[in-house]
Structure formats: structure tokens, C-alpha cells
Amino acid sequence: MADLKALAEAVIKGDQATAAGITKAALSEGMAPKSVLDEGLIAGMEVVGDRFKKNEVYIPEVLIAARAMKMAMEVLEPELVKAGVQPIGRLVIGTVQGDLHDIGKNLVAMMLKGAGFEVIDLGVDVSPTRFVEEAKSRNAQLVGMSALLTTTMPGMEKTVKALQEAGVTAKIMVGGAPVTQSFAEKIGAQGYAPDAASAVDTAKGLVA
Secondary structure, three states, X not given: OOOHHHHHHHHHHOOHHXXXXXXXXXXXXXXXXXXXXXXXXXXXXXXXXXXXXXXXXXXXXXXXXXXXXXXXXXXXXXXXXXXOOOOOOEEEEEEEOOOOOOHHHHHHHHHHHHOOOEEEEOOOOEOHHXXXXXXXXXXXXXXXXXXXXXXXXXXXXXXXXXXXXXXXXXXXXXXXXXXXXXXXXXXXXXXXXXXHXXXXXXXXXXXX
């Protein structure tokens, strides 16, 4: 029998080949795709997230673990779809207009995928209009915005306003180096996260 604890361990270590191999073996043995996801991939990424929060691992290790999870997800995703397994939430994410920084945003996107969310990544320099269009067309429950520059933070406020005016009901979460909880509250965002691991908890709280 494929060992899901070993799968979680492969994700934690960032061992892409082992993670994909165990996922294939588990599916060929008839293991439920949701079990592979929950007990293998998500369990592994949760450990990485906890260690990241405690400063026991850093961004490079998280990215390596996320890549291993991504390799396994490429094997698993078609089976999850066939089995009708629903993501725990659907999120549209992007760096706001005028800002080209994406490391933090990419990390948050990977951590949320690792936690079982469907993530639609719009990239960088995303206009308020595009956030609105994508949130509507994808029927997103969450919109995530990132900014690394203080000069692009007003773009978050504009986007929140555009989403509200368009009647988008998705909850909005924001983050990035200069962003604070009080700024999030001021512009009308429902969630704020100081780092990628906390973003998972914030997102789960918003879709609960």
C-alpha cells in the first residue's frame, strides 16, 4: 500500500519525484483521491506552513515544498475532478496595478493551493477592472491582493471600491510588506495576513 505519511514527508522535503511517484502508486491502488490530497499533500504543506510561521524554515524551503506538491497535484487533479471533489474555496489573486512584485503573492497562491483552495492567479500589475471581471466570471468566493510598494497601496483601495460598486460579493483579503491590519480595515477588506502561512488561516476563516 502507498504510504501517505511518506507522501507528506516527500512534500515537506521538497522531493518532487517521490511525491509524484507515491501519488501515482496510491491512485493505481484505488486509494480515494481526497484521502491522497488530505492525508498526503495538505498534511505535508500544513507542516511546512507551521514551520514557516515559527521561522524554522524560510521562503526557499517553502517554495521547494510547494513545487513538490505541484508535481503531485498534476497527477492528482484529474482524479479529484472525476471524483467530484470540490475545493474548499475559489480565490482570485494578483498584485495590484503598478506593482510588479510577485514572490509573496506566488508564495500565498502556492500555500492556498496546498491547503485545498482553487487558485486563479492573475499575475502582477492587475487593474481593478480585471479583478472585477475575473472575480465575477470565476464566481470567486475570495479576492486576494498583494502590494509591496507604499505607492501602489492606493490601488488596493481602488480595487475594493470597484469590486463593491460591481456588486461582487467575494470576501477580500490583502497583504504585502507595507500593508497592515488597520489599512485593511480602512479600505474595507475583510481579511489581512502578515505572511503566506497566516494567509491560509485567514482564507479558511473567510470561507467558513
